[in-house]
Amino acid sequence: MHVWGNKAQQCFNGGKFADMRFLLIEDNEQLAKAIRDRLGLDGHIVDHAPNLDEAKHYINTSEFDLVLLDIMLPDGDGRTLLSYVRAAKMDTPVIVLTARSEVSDRVSILDLGADDYLTKPFDFSELEARVRAVLRRRGGGTATVQTIGDIKFNRMAGTLILAGGPVELRNKELRLFEVFADNPNMIFSKPKLVDRLFSYEEDVSENAIEVYVARLRKHLAGSRVSITTLRGSGYRLSVS
C-alpha cells in the first residue's frame, strides 16, 4: 500500500519551494547528478531512478512532492510511466523533461496526464516557476499561511495580510519576501539575492534589489515587520 498521493493532498509543502522531495527519473548519470546538486542548493531532497523499473519501485514505496520524468529511458518510453501513475490514481504532480521539441510531442505528453513539461536544457528558475504554478493549481485553497510578527504571509496567493488589509505582491516581490520569510534573522547579500531572483538571461545590476526592497518596505510600512539594511553585508528581515 503506497501513501504517495496522500502527502500531495495534504498541503504541497505549503507552496514553499524548499525542502521538497523530488523523484528524478533520468538515465543520463551526469545530468542526474547535476540536477541533484542544483536542486540541493535550494534545499531539496532528490531521489534518482535511472530507469522505469527503479522508478516504479520508488513510486510504490515512498512519497514525493514532485516527479521529474525524462521521456527517453533505456527500458522504455517515460510516457508509459505517466500512464502507469495516472492509471493508479496517484495524483503526484509530474513534470516531463524532454529532449524533443516538437509541439506534437508536447501535446501527447500533456494528454497523458503530465502537469507540465520542460525542454532540455532548462533554466532552473523556469523549473521553479513551473513547479510553483503546478503546486498552486493542485493545492487550491489548502495553502498554509505563515505568521510573522503582526502580519500573515500567504505564499500560494502571493499576499501579505496586514492590519489595513491584504496586499498583493508581484512575482519578484513575492520571491524576495519568501527568501526572507524562509530564513528570518539571516543576512542576505545583494549578489545572493540577485541569484535567487533573476535568471541568467537578464542583465540586472545589484541596484535592482534595492528597488524591490524599497517596494517591500513600502508594503510593510506600519507593521512591526521590517527589512533592515546592514551596511556592507546585506539585508535581514526583523520583527520589532
Add this chain to the structure above:
Amino acid sequence: MSMRPARTTSLRRMMAVQLVSAAAVLATVLIFLFQSFSRQIAEESQDNVLLASATSILESISARDGALSVDIPYAALSMLGSISDDRVFYRVDFGQETLTGYGDLPRATDLPNASGFTTVEYKGADTRIVSATRNLSVDGQSRSVIVSVGQTQEGLAERLRELFWTAILIGAGFFAFSAGLALWASSRVFRPLSALATSVSRRGPNDLRPFLKPAPEEMLPLVAALNGFTERLSRSLSRSEDFITEAAHRVRTPLATVRTQAEVLFRRIERDENRHAMREMIRAVDESSRAAGQLLDQAMVTLRTDALDRSDVDLAECLRDVVERFRAVADLRDIDLRMDLEPEIHIRADPILIQNAVTNLLDNAIKYAPMETEVSVSMHRDDKRIAITISDQGRGFDEDSEADLFARFVRGAASSGTVGSGLGLTIANEVFTAHGGAVELTNNLEGPGACVIAYLPA
C-alpha cells in the same frame, strides 16, 4: 521550381501522323479499286447489250429458197441507243461477202486472240465491237454468218468520269473520317498518361503513398518505377526525421548537464569576474539550445507546410493553450500576460503549426519586453480576415528593418543582450503564409512597443 527536360518528338503527334498517313494510303487504294471495279461493271454491261443486239440480229437471219434474208429487228439497235447517244454500227457478213452494214467495220473475229469482243478506233472514236457467228446452209453449203455490232464508247467514258469523281468523293470522305478517328484515338491512348501526370503533380511533396490506381498494361513499368522512387524518397525522409530527433536528444542532454553544472558552480563562485564569465557561459548554452530548438522547429514547419494537414481548429482554445503555457515564464519577469480572444471561431488549419508559430511570436514578445510590462494576445475576426495581434511594451521595431526581420538569423535592434536566434519570425511568417495569411510587423499606435499581427483568411 519547374525543371523540364528537353522535349523530343511528341508520341501523340507521332502516332497521329502515322495513323493519318495510313488513312491517306488506304483512301488512295480505295479510289483506284472503286474506279477499276466500276469500269469493269460498265464495260461488262456494254458488252452484254452489244452481245444481245448481235445475237438478236443473227437470229433474224434466215435462209429461204437459197437466199439469205436479213431483217434487222428495230429492238436490236434501239436497245443500244437507249443506253446513250453513242453511235451504233453494224455489219452482217456471209462468208466473204458483206450483206449489209458498214463493210469497213472491223470484226472482232478477224483480230488476233479474238474473243468475240474488241475495242478499236473506228471513225475517230473508240468503238467496242462484238462479233457473233452462226452457221447457215444455203444450197447445201454450210457457211458462217458473222454479225458484228459496234458502239462508240463516249457514253461509257462520260459515265466513268462521273464515277471517278464519285470515287474521289468517297475516298476523301473515307480519309476525313479515318483521320478524325486517328486523332481521337491518339489523344485517347495517351489520356491515362496525362491522368497519371496530373495525379503526381497534384500531390503534396510529402504525399509519398504509392500509386495504386489501375493503369494500362503498357504503363505498369512506369508506375512501378515511380512507386519505387517514392518509396526510396520516403525512406530517406523518415531517416532524416529520425536523425533530427536523435540529434536533438544527443545535443540537448549534454547541454542540459553543462547548464545545470554551470548554475551550481555559479552559486559557489564569489569573485565578480568569474561570476561574469560563468553567466556568459550559461547564456551561450541557452543560445545554442534555442538555436537548435528553432532550427528543428523550422525543419518541422517546412516539412508540414509543404503538405498542410488541416483539421477543424477552435482558434481561441488553440491560442489559450499557448498563452497559458507562457504564464510561468511571464511571471518570472513580472510581465502581465493579457488575453482577448473572440470565441467560436473555427478554421481549417494545422493546429500544430499555428501553435508553433504563435509560440515563437509570444516567446519573442516576452523575451524582448521590459520587466513589469504588459504583453497582450488578442484575436478578432472581421468579414475578410482573422487578426491575431501580439503586442508588447518594449522598444518596438525600427521603421525600415521590418522586411529584414523575416530573413533567417537577422535579429532586431531590440535584441542585443537577449538570447535568441532570430528564427522565430521566419517560422511564424512561413506558417501563416502557408495558411493563406500573412504576418505584419508594426509598432503600437498608442504608447511604445512592438505589435505583430498575424492574419488568417476568415
